[in-house]
Amino acid sequence: MKLNLLLTGNELMAGDIIDSNSAMIAEQFKYFGWRINKKVTVGDDLALLCEEIDQLCTSADVLIINGGLGPTVDDLTAVALAKVTNTEIAEHPDALAHLTQWCAKRGYGLNSSNHKQAMLPKGCEIIANARGSAVGIKLKHRGCLIFATPGVPSELRPMLTNEITPILEGSYHSDHIETLRLGAFGLGESAIQELVNEHLGDWPEDIELGFRASMPVLEVKLTARGELAKTKLPLWRTKVGELLGDHLLGELPISLPSATVAALKEHNLQICTAESCTGGLIASQLTGVPGASQVFPGAIVSYSNAVKHRLLSVSEADLAKEGAVSEAVVRQMALGAIASTGADLAIAVTGIAGPDGGTPEKPVGTVWIAWGTADQLKSQCFHLPFERNGFQNWVAALSLDLVRRYILKLPEGSELMKRYQR
The missing domain is CATH 3.90.950.20 (CinA-like)
Incomplete structure (x- = not known):
């Protein structure tokens, strides 16, 4: 599966907020062996949004758009999707029902700003949002499956887990992977890599060795792809642990x-x-x-x-x-x-x-x-x-x-x- 990601919002471009959602998406998907091919961030510009959606769909099986589903005038994702797919914006009955129920639970009526979140590309499917007012959008363009998701992290996470991932599992091959993370202190990445090169020259191709530098604990990752590779992980975890010696703190999360x-x-x-x-x-x-x-x-x-x-x-x-x-x-x-x-x-x-x-x-x-x-x-x-x-x-x-x-x-x-x- 070729997966692209489009993030939208002036606040992202201005540095007012830090993008954590793309990391969340990558973290959830990597267990299935799905990796983000390309990531693009754009501001609240309708023409630019339309251009990027069209281009990203030509090189991907799946496009996830994050942000721009809110009730304000600068939330443009639904309009952009309608323009790109040559459809009209129309009131979606299921989105309206969700919004009405969401407002009723909070003790106030549905106003015109919130009603905007029920105006979606005609004929699209919605993705349930268990936490917020904005439903997600599901449709296809140029053979690419598009999911439009809310920018609020607490709304995005359950939507990924409960709605989007099951759909993708049913449509695309999943090479489930397993990762062991070891925490080490006192050795740098290059020193550990040299130790591996010198002492573990028979490193298996189906287990990936990786590092994530952080202060003060260095993360050493062993990632296995496929069932056969998973059976080898304990052996290679032991070998790497022996190389790290007294620099090894244990398996993460550890400090x-x-x-x-x-x-x-x-x-x-x-x-x-x-x-x-x-x-x-x-x-x-x-x-x-x-x-x-x-x-x-x-x-x-x-x-x-x-x-x-x-x-x-x-x-x-x-x-x-x-x-x-x-x-x-x-x-x-x-x-x-x-x-x-x-x-x-x-x-x-x-x-x-x-x-x-x-x-x-x-x-x-x-x-x-x-x-x-x-x-x-x-x-x-x-x-x-x-x-x-x-x-x-x-x-x-x-x-x-x-x-x-x-x-x-x-x-x-x-x-x-x-x-x-x-």
Whole structure:
């Protein structure tokens, strides 16, 4: 099946809203092996809409039009479809019944603006909309099956699942696919690809290896097409997992905070944080994991030197001599947090997030991290050359991975950590 996609709306062209619907459509369809051939976005221009609909139909079996079915004058999809197919706009009885019922449920009458949504190309079929006022439109042009869908994501999703996908399954071959997604931290795409090239030279043609770079967890995807390929997935998942080694967090959805919480639960440990430059970000990420209360008694955000001294018992002499961003201070922060919360482990961070505050000896991006127990406390300095938010996020990610490795007795140094160590 050749599938094209047409998105319409001035708000898309102006950047007022971000297109998430095309990603939703691609995500739902890829399970069936259907991929979008071509995607076009146009504004609320009737002539341009007609031109693109006609052209896209010549190169596709199916065209999905998203947007332009609303009650206002700039919603032009129904009119464009009528012009392209040389039909009239007429009141559709089923669309009118839907609109009347939709308005009645909300306690108001059908007005002229809403009535516009019942004016559709004559002879078209409608697609049920379980959530909104605008029904979808189904018709054919140049042998291409057209589905016009609403632009509201919460209306589009059930329409795709319950209405459009069953129609397509009945008409087009579906090569159901299965995808395994692994989350890794500390290795880049090129490094993983080199490992695969070197150690897995017999990679099967019916399993696709792919990557999606994101911060901080890299997604490694194994996609199998066809029943035979699916039976091979467990074996190749194991092989890739062995290659990733201690960089593998697990199968997505997984995050560094959830992997750390899982390790803490597995070993019946509790952790606390003492944060300066991250402002509580690490604590926030940990407490975002369901069940974190079992392993996280609390945190201290010690942004000022006075709070470091008063709440974490950091030596005033060391603050004056070594500075807040120093090994002596970060270790005392960790010990003070353990003493205050009674936790088994701590993460402590102090650094220079920028854009100001750096010196030649301690440039912007410098951070000291301490992690471990009171008896086995480790510390390391890193230089993370990112803007402020990026710096804070990378400090949090490195800290969580360091403590995850500590709990699981894994090697401390990933390639990423070695790159940024000072």
